[in-house]
Each structure stands twice: as C-alpha cells, then as structure tokens.
Amino acid sequence: MTNAAIVGCGDVATVHAEALEALASDLGIKFVAVVDKDLETAEKFATGLGAAGDSSESSIKAYGSLPTLFAKEKIDVLHITTPHDQHIGLALEALHHGVNVILEKPLANELDQAQRLIDYLDENPDGPKIAVCYQNRYNVSSQELRRLLDSGELGAINGAYSSVVWTRTPGYYTQKPWRGQQAHSGGGLLMNQAIHTLDLLQWFLGEATEVKGTVSTDKYADVIDVEDTAHAYIRHESGVHTSFYGTLTNSRHRHVEIELDCENALVELRDGLVVNWTDGRVERFEERNQESEGRSYWGVSHELLIRDFYEKLGDQEPFWIGPREAMSSLDIAKSIYSSSAETR
Ligand SMILES: NC(=O)c1ccc[n+]([C@@H]2O[C@H](COP(=O)([O-])OP(=O)(O)OC[C@H]3O[C@@H](n4cnc5c(N)ncnc54)[C@H](O)[C@@H]3O)[C@@H](O)[C@H]2O)c1
Known part of the structure; x- marks a missing residue:
C-alpha cells in the first residue's frame, strides 16, 4: 500500500x-x-x-x-x-x-x-x-503537438501566438484573499492562471532567452494588488518567438490558445488540436471530456499526472515534471513583471 x-x-x-x-x-x-x-x-x-x-x-x-x-x-x-x-x-x-x-x-x-x-x-x-x-502536458492536444514537433513533420516554425482569456469575479478574490495579494501569490493572471500556458510554450518551443512585456490591473484594481491583464513577447532558445496575451477581464472563459505558424502547417491548439497542413489536409485531435468536479478550464488531466507519478515512484530517475522544469515558467512570469516595471 x-x-x-x-x-x-x-x-x-x-x-x-x-x-x-x-x-x-x-x-x-x-x-x-x-x-x-x-x-x-x-x-x-x-x-x-x-x-x-x-x-x-x-x-x-x-x-x-x-x-x-x-x-x-x-x-x-x-x-x-x-x-x-x-x-x-x-x-x-x-x-x-x-x-x-x-x-x-x-x-x-x-x-x-x-x-x-x-x-x-x-x-x-x-x-x-x-x-x-x-x-496540461498530459492533454491529448499537448501530447499530439509534442509528438508532431519531435517528428519534424511541421517543418520550421515561423512564430507562435498564445492567449489566455478568462473571466473572474470579485468574489473569486474576496473569498480567498491570498489570490489577489502579491505577498502571498507572487502575482495574478501570470502566476495563477497563465503559468500553465507559459509552461506549455517553453515545453514546445524551448526555454525563454528574451522576455519583454507589460502587466496591468484593468478591472479589479479595487480588489487586488496583482495584475489581471498581461501581454508579452517571448523569444525561445529555438529562435522562435511567441506573442502572448492574457486577461481575466473577459465576460466568459475562452479556450486557451496556442497557435504555431509552421512551414508545413498552421497548428491550432484550442480545446483539442487542429493541424491545417499546407497540402490541404486537416487533422483533428479531440480533447478528453471533463468528468471531475474540478473546473473544466483547469484542464482535464490531473488524474493522468497523478497516476503517472504513483506508477513511477519506484523508478531511479526523477519525475519528468519536477522543480527544474517548473522553474522555467516561473522565470518567464517573473521576467514579464521585471520588464513591465522597467518600462514604467
Ligand atoms: N493545477 C491546476 O490547474 C490548479 C487549479 C487550481 C489551483 N491550483 C493551485 O492550487 C493551490 C491552491 O489553490 P486553491 O484555489 O485550491 O486555494 P484555496 O485557497 O481554495 O485553498 C488553500 C487551502 O490551503 C490551506 N492552507 C494555507 N496555508 C496552509 C498551511 N501552511 N498548511 C496547511 N494548510 C494551509 C487554506 O486554509 C485553504 O483551505 C494554488 O497553488 C493554486 O495555484 C492549481
């Protein structure tokens, strides 16, 4: 046991x-x-x-x-x-x-x-x-995109676009005040919500070598002292750059988007993966359904990660998503804050 x-x-x-x-x-x-x-x-x-x-x-x-x-x-x-x-x-x-x-x-x-x-x-x-x-690395869309990138079939990547456009209410913060307090959360949208997407971006495209961006508190300034909106320009070690936009000020949750403009296809990760090949073929990979009481926009794959961890407890090597891996997305988020502070 x-x-x-x-x-x-x-x-x-x-x-x-x-x-x-x-x-x-x-x-x-x-x-x-x-x-x-x-x-x-x-x-x-x-x-x-x-x-x-x-x-x-x-x-x-x-x-x-x-x-x-x-x-x-x-x-x-x-x-x-x-x-x-x-x-x-x-x-x-x-x-x-x-x-x-x-x-x-x-x-x-x-x-x-x-x-x-x-x-x-x-x-x-x-x-x-x-x-x-x-x-979210265990999502069907993430796994399929990682597989396509590894296979080389997509060809050169010209650039990436990504967005996290969700909604929040003041109650989300007033019920659990730490979420809106810099001292406890270390940041808002980027640290709490978009960090998953920053993690995926660096997993797909490589570590960030240059990060510029701005953050602002557009809607909830009277409730929180962290950002609810951000944009960033991220250059990855592969040479590819990502244009990123995120906000919690929308009236509803949109699907998280990662779009890769590649030599051989336009790849759209958005509640599943669609690969629009330049030769006219369109491939679709559907995401699994959400069966948990957890919120669907968190992603559907907690159980898969937890299963994988328990199954690999006896292995010699460290778990593949450990603190070093997780440091990369934290670094990107913190670099966006630094860049934003410098340009004010
Ligand atoms: N992976 C995901 O998709 C995902 C989704 C939601 C939240 N999260 C993360 O989960 C964490 C918790 O978020 P939440 O929204 O569930 O928070 P929450 O505020 O709903 O719950 C946190 C609980 O921790 C307790 N707590 C605080 N400090 C403690 C301590 N030192 N010892 C014992 N208990 C303590 C609090 O009393 C509270 O009951 C955050 O890091 C958040 O970013 C991850």
Whole structure:
C-alpha cells in the first residue's frame, strides 16, 4: 500500500481527492489523511469525502498541521494544494521526512523560494520524488503537438501566438484573499492562471532567452494588488518567438490558445488540436471530456499526472515534471513583471 495525504483543503484539493479515490484500488493507494491549517476546514473536507463514497463515516483523518500528520501517520506521498507562498516550506518539510511530493503549480511565489527547493534537491539527489502539477502536458492536444514537433513533420516554425482569456469575479478574490495579494501569490493572471500556458510554450518551443512585456490591473484594481491583464513577447532558445496575451477581464472563459505558424502547417491548439497542413489536409485531435468536479478550464488531466507519478515512484530517475522544469515558467512570469516595471 502507498499511503497518501493532502495538505490544503481548498478548491483544487477536491480534484486531487477525486483522483486518489479513482486510482486507489488500481494502484494500491490508501488515502490516509487531509491537513489544513484550519482544522475545521480539514475535518469538513474529510467528512465530505466519506459522504461521497458509501454512507459510512469517513476513514480519512483530519489534522491541523503537517508536523502532527507526520507524528501520527506514515505517509508515502503528500499532495500540496496550498497557496503559492506555502509551497516550498511544506515541500521541504515533507522531503526532510522522506515523503514524496506532488506540488501544485506554480513552483513558488518567488524565485528565491523556488531556488531553495532546487538547491535542496541538488544536494539530495537520491531523496524522495517530487512532481509539479503541470497536468496540461498530459492533454491529448499537448501530447499530439509534442509528438508532431519531435517528428519534424511541421517543418520550421515561423512564430507562435498564445492567449489566455478568462473571466473572474470579485468574489473569486474576496473569498480567498491570498489570490489577489502579491505577498502571498507572487502575482495574478501570470502566476495563477497563465503559468500553465507559459509552461506549455517553453515545453514546445524551448526555454525563454528574451522576455519583454507589460502587466496591468484593468478591472479589479479595487480588489487586488496583482495584475489581471498581461501581454508579452517571448523569444525561445529555438529562435522562435511567441506573442502572448492574457486577461481575466473577459465576460466568459475562452479556450486557451496556442497557435504555431509552421512551414508545413498552421497548428491550432484550442480545446483539442487542429493541424491545417499546407497540402490541404486537416487533422483533428479531440480533447478528453471533463468528468471531475474540478473546473473544466483547469484542464482535464490531473488524474493522468497523478497516476503517472504513483506508477513511477519506484523508478531511479526523477519525475519528468519536477522543480527544474517548473522553474522555467516561473522565470518567464517573473521576467514579464521585471520588464513591465522597467518600462514604467
Ligand atoms: N493545477 C491546476 O490547474 C490548479 C487549479 C487550481 C489551483 N491550483 C493551485 O492550487 C493551490 C491552491 O489553490 P486553491 O484555489 O485550491 O486555494 P484555496 O485557497 O481554495 O485553498 C488553500 C487551502 O490551503 C490551506 N492552507 C494555507 N496555508 C496552509 C498551511 N501552511 N498548511 C496547511 N494548510 C494551509 C487554506 O486554509 C485553504 O483551505 C494554488 O497553488 C493554486 O495555484 C492549481
């Protein structure tokens, strides 16, 4: 049996809990406990999980801190689903206890915090495993695009365009104030929402070698002190550049877009992948359906990433989406902020 726990019983924790319950019998996972700094929140979450299964009382325990969890239970994998400024401290605490970690994105609220974890892993290469939750790499569209890029069939890439145009309400921030507070989140749209797309862009096109951009708070300035809108110009090590636009000020969620203008095709990633070959063929790859209670615009692939992580726990090599991989998108987001600050 592999004993699992979740720390941070908020919105995204539901998606992790659903995945654990779905994978439990297949992968021999025992979902042992949940932790929240607010014990009552943890207790309610644990009770809710029990109620979702059969009618018997939940066997999942609730704790108010990580030290208490580690003192009382033997945990093999800890899912960290807390706010951004609470990622690194909790991850290091788990690794110190020999516990493997699945950490929600972004890696950290600030680069120096993220670097602490990377330094620790460099000094302890044979320690427990750690994944960072960039689940959208498992989407059908992402996997197919990565495959096409690897095959060379698309030819040279002339350029890329990407957008994240979503909606938010003031309540999204007032209910969970950390989301709109620079000190806790380290940023707004770029750090919390568009970071997935920044991760995909650098995975497809290579690390960013030059980043310029601006950020602004266009709609929610009276509620938050982070940006709700951004644009950026990103040059990748491949030489390709991306024009990026993102905003949370729209009245509805549009699909995230990544468009690659290639020698042999125009490739459109937007709720699935469409490849418009220059010879007239059109290939379509449909995305999987969203079956979780999690919100569909988060992507549908949390369970696939979590499955992959548990299946590879015994492998020698580190998990493929670890802190180093996750540092690249954090770097891009922070470079956009620096560029924006310089041009003001
Ligand atoms: N991968 C995705 O698609 C995705 C989607 C949504 C959220 N997220 C990420 O998940 C994380 C959580 O987001 P959310 O919207 O669920 O947050 P939330 O505010 O809904 O929940 C966070 C919970 O963590 C608890 N908490 C805070 N500090 C703690 C600590 N030190 N110890 C224990 N518990 C603590 C809070 O009490 C709260 O219950 C963020 O990093 C966010 O970026 C990822």
